[in-house]
Amino acid sequence: MIERAVEIIESGERFLVACHRRPDADSLGSALGLIRTLRAVGKQATLFMPESIPESLSFLMQDEQSIDTVPEGTRFDATWIMDIAAKALIPPRFPSPEVTGPVIIVDHHHAHDDIGDVVLRDTSAxxxxEVVVRIIDALGLESIPEGAATPIYAAIVSDTGGFRYATTRPATLRLGARLVEAGADPWQVAQQLFERWEPARLRLLSSIIATLEMAFDDRVAIMRVTRQMLQICGANDDMVEGMVNYARRVQGVEIGALLWEWPVRSAEGNHLETKISLRSSGAADVSAIAAALHGGGHRAAAATQLDVDIDRAEELLRDELAKYFA
Ligand SMILES: [Mn+2]
Incomplete structure (x- = not known):
């Protein structure tokens, strides 16, 4: 499939590049890395970004301009969506096929849905x-293009938790070295991604940690975040990102879980659903537990969203965990 992607790049002129819904560092970093690569080979590339970018990722944008709607009459030779495995994660106002041209998926998740006309998916990445760097190499570029190194490095640092997760292979570390040689600054990226917490986020962490409950003989740590907690702390939903990792951090814990009240607007009025984020410290396959609750993800990180309140969601989760540990 990489040959097909190279063909599309070589035969096209104008490309649109999008992230998944609620973009994270891997999605945005990959998109910017690809955009700057496309420009390095003389093509036009535009970032499609109909949502706001989390504060912690704004450093990746530099002078990059994005569009949230496609101007009337504009047609692209192809459109790329980065880091996406499910239809539900296609960004809002994603243009129609006449506008996008063929849609190319670049991703490393196990797919949920059959999306895209060309799929560059490497679940070992x-x-x-990492997949973007494979495109760079397949294009025959001698080095990682100017401006692409930092966003791609940030993508990898973020998804590997700073080269710590089990997904970190020798090739990942070698790639990190290449990106630093090409201009990425490890401390600058780590500081932007991990160190610039607003006081409200630290207050939110403190209130989430206060909800910690140990279950299943201390093999599971469960925490929660409610709308009221967010409000009291002056925090927003972006700040909840990564909090589930504190549950996994507890000694002896095999599964960390975070229950997250999630407001949903519908024709019938507003109501609260519950997102469940799950993390494994190693042996447990949390994607199986998420799948049993109509969600999905990786072995080590998975999630779902249930149309029930937070207490009911915890009961449903505990039922699945009971089956898992039985
Ligand atoms: Mn990713």
Whole structure:
């Protein structure tokens, strides 16, 4: 499939590049890395970004301009969506096929849905950023293009938790070295991604940690975040990102879980659903537990969203965990 992607790049002129819904560092970093690569080979590339970018990722944008709607009459030779495995994650207002041209998926997740006309999916890659470097190499570029190194490095650092997760292979570390040689600054990226917490986020962490409950003989740690907690802390939903990892961090814990009240607007009025984020410290396959609750993900990180309140969601989760540990 990489040959097909190279063909599309070589035969096209104008490309649109999109992220998944609620973009994260891997999705945005991969998109910017690809955009700057496409420009390095003389093509036009535009970032499609109909949502706001989390504060912690704005450093990746530099002077990059994005569009949230496609101007009337514009047609692209192809459109790329980065780091996406499910239809539900296609960004809002994604243009119609006449506008996008063929849609190319660049990803490293196990697919949920059959999306895209060309699929570059490598489930052995630690991040979608790694797959972008494969495109760079397949294009025959001698080095990683200017401006692409930092976003791709950020993509990999973020998805590997700073080269710590089990997905970190020798090739991932070698790639990290190449990206640093090409201009990525490890401390600058780590500081932007991990160190710039607003006081509200630290307050939110403190209130989430206060909800910690140990279950199943201390093999599971469960925490929660409610709308009220967010409000009291002056925090927003972006700040919840990564909090589930604190549950996994507890000694002896095999599965960390975070229950997250999630407001949903519908024709019938607003109501609260519950997102469940799951993390495994090693042996447990949390994607199986998420799948039993109509969600999905990786072995080590998975999630679902249930149309029930947070207490009911915890009961449903505990039922699945009971089956898992039986
Ligand atoms: Mn990713």
């Amino acid at each position: 630690a991040a979608t950023g």
